[in-house]
Amino acid sequence: MTALLLAGCKTSEPDGSEQLDRAYGPGWSAVHADSRNSDYSPIQGPKKVALAWQRKFDGTINLGPTIGKDGHVYLTTNAGDCHLYALDPQTGKTIWCSEEVNQFAVASSALVDEQGRLYIADNEAMHAFDVAGNLLWETKIKGFPLSAQFTHTGRLIFITHIGIIYVLDRTNGAMMLDPHPLSAELPPDPDFDPRACMRGTADCPCANTLAVDQETGRFFFTYWAPGAAQAGLRAMVYSEKKGPSLKPLWENTSLPxxxxxxxxxxxxxxxxxxxxxxxxxxxxxxxxxxNIWTFAIGYEPGGSQSTSPEGLIMPAGGGTAPLMCIQDVGPEARMVWKNDSLNHLGLPMQTGGHLAFATVAGSPTKARKDLVVVDTRTGEVLDRVPFPGKTLFTVGTTIGAEGNVYVPGFDGTLFAFRPAN
Known part of the structure; x- marks a missing residue:
């Protein structure tokens, strides 16, 4: 939230040795909303929704869209000639699409800066586009990153799936420092299918998006080191106080x-x-x-959780998972509520007003899916609207400044729900 509120402002650290650049654009500008990967928006979400439009794309959609300050909805797909789309939020019609990125761009959502420029990679290069879709620059990389973030100094930072960290100047794509491999034993084939990264196993060492602390320069990422028994979480810090540098901080290997x-x-x-x-x-x-605490949710989630500023955590769905809300209460976590009648099959989003939006199995047939709006404090279902037709599990939930809620299905359909009032 701090990154959103201060977007575009520049200040300095207390010792004045390092300029800070709040590079994030307003709104849902990163794959998980912000640099913290919160999947939370301070926008007051609608308590009642109605379908505004839907659009079917060729191929699949792997992640939720991002939204620029002009309201344009940015989406990636893996089929056809275009793999990066800018859509009109009111109609879903194409404003522009780009053939500059290949099908592997489906593994990322576009990152949007305060000036409306977009940053997205495939398995060959990181690319930058202006608001009209014109290619500004591209920088060759090894492997593909699962979405990028900005550092506290406004640089572009990302980690490719094989475990190589890149930090680029977002204005021209120049490398701020040499690519930084996390291990001397990199996988021999950096070009395997991104579907191998869906579970973050040893076959895809760095399978998720890093989170960046905009106040300290620390960043956090999951990594399955070569030869390790299981995956872990790592922390490093990026600094420009004495020239660009990366420094390891700690490693926690507790992700079985x-x-x-x-x-x-x-x-x-x-x-x-x-x-x-x-x-x-x-x-x-x-x-x-x-380790502070571990909470057994009872199933394997199919993606990232949503976390509110109050510490309310809603895990992603998966299989026969119930929709639930957990709260961090300091030394432990506690279940706030769980609804076994709602089979959760997507990635949840929380918004201002103590609301959450989630995809659940339909009733009476599970072939149908429904979007539910719930009160995060009690679990009360405030609205339930069906997705038209048969829909596979959904892969993200995003909200625009106008209150539209965007939900893509893995089958390539993007649904837009408007506030019902």
Missing amino acids: GGSASSPDISVDGSRIYVNDNEGGLHAIEAATGA
């Missing part, structure tokens, strides 16, 4: 089965939340990497 989610940072920056592939939600101390 792989990493089921991107890490997200609590609003005060003190702890990191991350899921493993054996049904565990972990809270880890940001400064030291020490």
Whole structure:
């Protein structure tokens, strides 16, 4: 939220040695909303929704869209000639689409800066576009990143799936420092299918989006080191005080089965939340990497959780998962509510007004899916609207400044719901 409120402002650290650049655009400008990967928006969400439009794309959609300050909805797909689309939020019609990125761009959502420029990679290069879709620059990379973030100094930072960290100048794509491999034993084939990254196993060492603390320069990411018994969470810091540098801080290897989610940072920056592939939600101390608590959610989540500033955490759905809300209460977590009658099959989003939006199995037939709006404090269902037709599980939930809620299905359909009033 701090990054959103201060977007475009420049200040300095207390010792005046490092300029800060709040590069994030307003609104849902990163794959998980912000640099913290919160999947939360301070926008007051609608309590009642109605379908505004839907659009079917060729191929699949793997992630939720991002939204620029002009309201344009940015989406990636893996089929056809165009793989990056800018859509009109009112109609879903194409404003422009780009053939400059290949089908591997489907593994990322576009990152949007305060000037409306977009940054997105495929398995060959990181690309930058202006608001009209013109290519500004491209920088060759090895492997593909699963979405990028901005550092506290306004640089572009990302980690490719094989474990190489890149930091680029976002104005021209120049490397701020040499590519930084996390291991000397990189996988031999950097070009394998991104579907291998869906569970964050040893086959895809760095399978999620890093989270960046805009106040300290620390960033956090999941990584399955070559030869390790299981995945872990790592912390590093990027600094430009004495020239661009990366410094390892700590490593926590407590994610059995792989990493089921991107890490997200609590609003005060003190702890990191991350899921493993054996049904565990972990809270880890940001400064030291020490385990604070682990909460058994009872299933393997199919993506990243949503975390509110109040510490309300809603895991992603998966299988026969019930919709639930957990709260971090300091030394432990507690279940706030759980609704076993709502089979959760998507990635949730929380908004201002204590609201959450989630995809659940329809009733009476599970072939149909419904969008539900719930009160995060009580679990009360405030609205329930069906997705038209048969829909596979959904892969993200995003809200625009006008209150539209965007939900893409893995089958390539993007649904837009408007406030019903």
